[in-house]
Amino acid sequence: MRKVAVVGAGVSKFGVRKASYRDLIWEAGKACFDATPAVKPKDVEGLVVGSVLPERTAFQSHISSMAAEALGIRPSALSARTEHMCASGTVGIRYAYAFIAAGLADLVMVLGVEKLNQPSGDEAILNMGTGVDREWEAAFGLTAPPCFALAAQRHIAAYGTTEEQLAMVGVKNHTHASKNPTAHFQKGATLDQVLCSRMISTPLRLFMCSPITDGAAAVLVASEDRARDLTDRPVWIRGTGQALDGFQLTSLHEDYAHWPALERAGRAAYRMAGVTAGDVDVAEVHDCFAIAELIAYEELGFCRKGEAGPFVAHGRSDYGGEVVVNPRGGLIGCGHPLGATGVAQAAEVFAQLRGEAGARQVPDAAVGLTHNNSGMGEHVVMIYGREDR
Amino acid sequence: MPYFRATDPFPLESADHTKLHEFYARLAAGRLATTRCVGCRRLAWPPRGFCGECGSDRFDWTDLSGEGTIHAFTVQEAGLPAGFDGPRVFAIVKIDGLRVFSILVGAEPSKVAIGQPVRVSPLRVADDPNGNARWLPAFCPA
Numbered sequence A: 001m002r003k004v005a006v007v008g009a010g011v012s013k014f015g016v017r018k019a020s021y022r023d024l025i026w027e028a029g030k031a032c033f034d035a036t037p038a039v040k041p042k043d044v045e046g047l048v049v050g051s052v053l054p055e056r057t058a059f060q061s062h063i064s065s066m067a068a069e070a071l072g073i074r075p076s077a078l079s080a081r082t083e084h085m086c087a088s089g090t091v092g093i094r095y096a097y098a099f100i101a102a103g104l105a106d107l108v109m110v111l112g113v114e115k116l117n118q119p120s121g122d123e124a125i126l127n128m129g130t131g132v133d134r135e136w137e138a139a140f141g142l143t144a145p146p147c148f149a150l151a152a153q154r155h156i157a158a159y160g161t162t163e164e165q166l167a168m169v170g171v172k173n174h175t176h177a178s179k180n181p182t183a184h185f186q187k188g189a190t191l192d193q194v195l196c197s198r199m200i201s202t203p204l205r206l207f208m209c210s211p212i213t214d215g216a217a218a219v220l221v222a223s224e225d226r227a228r229d230l231t232d233r234p235v236w237i238r239g240t241g242q243a244l245d246g247f248q249l250t251s252l253h254e255d256y257a258h259w260p261a262l263e264r265a266g267r268a269a270y271r272m273a274g275v276t277a278g279d280v281d282v283a284e285v286h287d288c289f290a291i292a293e294l295i296a297y298e299e300l301g302f303c304r305k306g307e308a309g310p311f312v313a314h315g316r317s318d319y320g321g322e323v324v325v326n327p328r329g330g331l332i333g334c335g336h337p338l339g340a341t342g343v344a345q346a347a348e349v350f351a352q353l354r355g356e357a358g359a360r361q362v363p364d365a366a367v368g369l370t371h372n373n374s375g376m377g378e379h380v381v382m383i384y385g386r387e388d389r
Numbered sequence B: 001m002p003y004f005r006a007t008d009p010f011p012l013e014s015a016d017h018t019k020l021h022e023f024y025a026r027l028a029a030g031r032l033a034t035t036r037c038v039g040c041r042r043l044a045w046p047p048r049g050f051c052g053e054c055g056s057d058r059f060d061w062t063d064l065s066g067e068g069t070i071h072a073f074t075v076q077e078a079g080l081p082a083g084f085d086g087p088r089v090f091a092i093v094k095i096d097g098l099r100v101f102s103i104l105v106g107a108e109p110s111k112v113a114i115g116q117p118v119r120v121s122p123l124r125v126a127d128d129p130n131g132n133a134r135w136l137p138a139f140c141p142a
């Protein structure tokens, strides 16, 4: 297989945006092309668009062609949309990776976009119910918060994890987001604010949850030869893994604080990259809810099972600790425009490994990880490296 | 054309729409049933029309006991989808060795506990677009 690298990245402003679905595509595309002056839209051979709900929110399908035309891309090697609920963006990056590694394309854009706050606020959450099983789950009013609440309840019962420790994930990620001009939230948060925020689904409070957010992000992915032509600092895709335990809640591990698929996806990505958890300097993990970040520490091997609460409480996942987790602000601080999230995670790791992350820079970051999930039983992990070892 | 919401949150349960209609017919009569694969005799939850273990698409209907215990639960107080009220108790119920996802109705949320006995309590929801009654397999304290 050929080596593959990220050579450019750009992110739109995330938030409750006064912008259309297409406006967001334009913003992320422009940000990505502006940051990559060696590449013009006509140079891009392929486009993969990660997007989950445009049929509901923009009443639009046929997304990849629509986005290609909006950006002036004329795909000659690859044009596709990926829909894998909250992991759609990273699933798209894997497609681009595979096409390029196989020699079927040399330069591909992966764009993630979601316009969730549309057509009306009360429909936004209703639409999120399409991500769980309609007949056996969503018909009862199920969306993501109660699913992850089951994991949090179990983690508290099994390991003595505290509400304060869950809240510290919210504090950390809101604080990180305050240094990210594209984040949904920019005011930071104190422990009291998180613990006093309103209860969403026991024990998860508002500031422990990602909000309903509009946004888009784009990355340019290239073969080794093309990458070396385009930049002197490519960021290499060194490993990737994806694993699923199941779709419905009742198909997952009986212990909802135990996510075997994430452990397997991480193990596959580490093995392919030839690194271990201890080598990771910076990680963008899928903190759709605070409990998800804690369980990610454990399943990805940053700490042992059950020890994630003390791990965050002692600052071991923050600047100065073993691994800086979610320097961008995570989904809790940046918001979670489904298809855009995985691509925005990649854009952050790209900036971090090039030393271009400004106030958020993790000193001398050389190995980065992204983790995107679509429910508690479906996980995708990517490993990026500054060097192409 | 005025704006309208083309969303029906509930399954289409009649024989015109699903090969699992027997499940809903029995539920309307107060019985909780599921499928047993004819090929490998595996009991499934939820009911299924194809067996991923043995590849058979033939199944028999089996009534479950209708009584189980709470394996896990959460109370959602805010952020529910339009048309669904809170607080809402979402639960995983253990019943005849199966794990069933549902909601608990008729319960005081602060009194719900893991291990609590519950029984099936069919919940009538909005009729389908053809006027057929529809039911969901909810549970209540036993």
Ligand SMILES: [Zn+2]
Pocket (backbone or CB within 6 Å): B037, B038, B039, B040, B041, B042, B051, B052, B053, B054, B055, B056
């Ligand atoms: Zn079978």
